[in-house]
Amino acid sequence: MDEVEVVVAHDERATVRVGEVFLKIDADQAATDREVEAMAAAPVPTPEVLWRRPPVLALAALPGSAIARLGVPSTASSEAWAAAGAAVRRLHDAPPPPWTGRDLDADAARLDEECGWLLAHDVLPADLVTRNREVASAALRPVEPVFMHGDLHVAHVFVEGGEVTGILDWTEAGRGDGLYDLACLTLGHPDHLGDVVAGYGKDVDLDVVRGWWSLRCLTSIRWLFEHGFDASAPGCEVDVLRAQR
Known part of the structure; x- marks a missing residue:
């Protein structure tokens, strides 16, 4: 009998793996609706939807393995990273979905709020936050x-050899800034940014990518802390902030 592996679990959603099936349990069924619709429209490999019985979405496991893990050096080849960049470009060139993804005004407001929280609770040095x-x-x-993925974490991009075999977790997909996807993909792996941009095949403003690195880290530390994740682990969010210049 296959064991049940808890992939991720918090108070918004949980994902467990049983053999070759992933079961996503989400309290927000509208988010699951968007995820299923986004996967159907995306011009890149995505997991096969096996069945859906709210609040559970069953997905087939993807071949290959995640391109990297945050805090751990990637063993994937430069060709695999370039292939990931090319897949992101195909996504961004496709007709975007009708719903909005990230909102810049909301991002700016959240940045103000989270920086205030970091300083008020003495979580990070003031000069690092500033x-x-x-x-x-x-x-x-x-x-x-x-058409942006919205949460293109390295653990969501699966590769085999020099090819992308699938992209996971489309809950945050929508209309938004494509450079946010490139930033998420390379967060904690700046040494592969050049490979990703080469595969993307389009001029990229690297200052904007670095800006998204800082914004994502600053605005996620409290959530990570409150949900039992360690943002100060080697190579993770706090180290990313320290490396920024």
Whole structure:
């Protein structure tokens, strides 16, 4: 009998694996609706939907393995990272879905709130927060929205050899800034940013990518802490902030 592996679990959703089946349990069925619709429309490999019985969505396991893990050096080849960049470009070139993804005004407000919380609770040194808040400002600019994944964490991109075999977790997909996807994909793995941009095949404003690195880290530390994750682990969010210049 296959064991039940808890992939991730918090108060918003949980994912467990049983053999070759992933079961996603989400309290927000509208989010699951968007995920299923986004996967059907995305011009990149996605998991097969096996069945859906709210609040559970059953997905087939993807071949290959995650391109990397946060805090651990990637063993994937430069070709695999470039293939990931090319897959993201195909997504961004596709017709975007009708619903909005990330909202810049909301991002700016959350940045203010989270920086205030970090300083009030003495979580990070004030100069580190101030410096990264300045870096983050580069991401908060008008942009032509594209079909964005919205949470393109390295653990969500599966590769085998030099090819992308699938992209997971489309809950946050929508219309938004494509450079946010590139930033999520390379967060904690800046040494592969060049490979991703080469595969993307389009001029990329690297200051904006770095801005999204800072913004994502600054605004996620409290959530990670409250949900039992360690943002100060080697190579994770706090180290990313420290590396920013």
